[in-house]
Structure formats: structure tokens, C-alpha cells
């Protein structure tokens with residue numbers, strides 16, 4: 080099976096439709112108010128409605144309250160939740176949908192920390208991101224050779240951080256992940272997707 084692709088930080092219906100048409104498996108809607116990709120709940124619900132039968136709509140949260148996360152899941156029809164902040168393992172449950180726990184990777188110790196989330200609560204996959212300043216969407220890669228420590232153990236890993244149409248094929252070759260995720264690498268400016276870049280990215284990711 081080819082690698083799954085999540086296009087993250089979509090803010091416009093036309094970008095959502097273009098991503099699905101290009102073969103995206105999931106879209107990420109960002110509910111972190113400090114992100115340039117932040118979407119309010121009502122437009123997020125409209126974006127989620129573009130979802131095809133087998134597509135996933137993932138809500139991205141950073142250190143958000145459970146009450147707000149649950150509200151967004153219900154009002155926006157989210158099919159998964161991505162916890163992209165400092166949430167501990169015990170916070171990774173309770174939303175009635177699978178959870179993707181994101182962790183920034185600087186070195187081996189972060190991969191070991193990632194292991195503490197495996198099999199916990201509703202964690203269905205880990206997203207490994209680069210360690211840019213801030214919480215995500217920073218366009219910074221990490222040492223992909225570290226991913227094998229998790230995938231060899233059967234963990235579903237989404238590789239993220241600094242992926243572009245130009246390097247995603249190499250990332251997939253190097254890590255054999257469950258999926259890949261991109262935000263800034265397919266944008267003309269933050270929150271605005273470059274449709275040609277989205278298409279090229281998905282084609283390159285799924286070519287192997």
C-alpha cells in the first residue's frame with residue numbers, strides 16, 4: 080500500500096477540494112489560535128464537509144482544553160484529533176476518535192519519549208516533526224534515520240517537518256512510514272496552499 084498523505088493547515092475550501100482531488104488521504108484543520116493556519120469553528124465545519132467518503136479530517140490542537148477539543152470534534156465533524164503540544168500520555172484519550180500524538184524530534188531521547196505514547200489511550204499513530212521554534216508548521220526536518228526505531232517495532236508513524244515536493248520521496252524511502260504530513264512545504268504563503276505543489280507532493284509521496 081502506498082504511503083498516506085495528510086495535507087495540514089488547510090484554510091480555504093478550494094484548497095481542500097484540490098487536495099482531495101489530488102489524492103490526499105487526510106486534511107489537517109488547525110485550531111491553535113497562534114498559528115497562521117488557524118481556522119474558526121464555522122469555516123472549519125465547512126472545510127470538513129468537503130471530505131470524500133474515505134477521507135479523514137484531523138483537528139490540530141496545542142495544549143487545548145478537553146472541553147474545547149470535544150466541542151470541535153462534534154461541531155466540525157472531525158474524524159481524528161492531533162495533539163501537537165505538550166500533552167502527556169494520560170491526556171491522549173476521551174474524544175471518541177483516534178488520536179495522533181505529535182512530537183518534535185531533536186535526537187534519540189525524543190524518540191524514546193515518543194515510545195511512552197505507544198499503545199496508550201486512543202493514540203493510533205505518532206507524528207514526528209522537526210524541532211523548529213514554536214509548536215509546528217516550521218518547515219524544519221529531523222534525522223530520518225531515527226524513525227526506524229519506531230517503525231521496526233510496528234508503530235504507525237507519520238513523518239513531518241520540512242517536507243516538500245522535492246524531498247518527500249526520499250523521506251518515504253528512508254523511513255517507510257505509515258504516512259507523511261506537510262504544511263509549509265506546499266504553500267505560496269502561510270495558510271494558502273499552492274495547488275501545483277500539493278499535486279506534485281502527493282504524486283511523489285505515493286510513487287514508491
Ligand SMILES: O=C(O)c1ccccc1NCC(=O)[C@H](O)[C@H](O)COP(=O)(O)O
Pocket residue numbers: 087088107109111114115116139141163208209214215216217218219239240241242260261262263264
Ligand atoms: O502549521 C502550523 O502552523 C502549526 C502550528 C502549531 C502546531 C502545529 C502546526 N502544524 C501541524 C502540522 O501537522 C504540520 O504539518 C507539521 O508541523 C509540519 O509542518 P511543516 O514543516 O511546515 O510541513
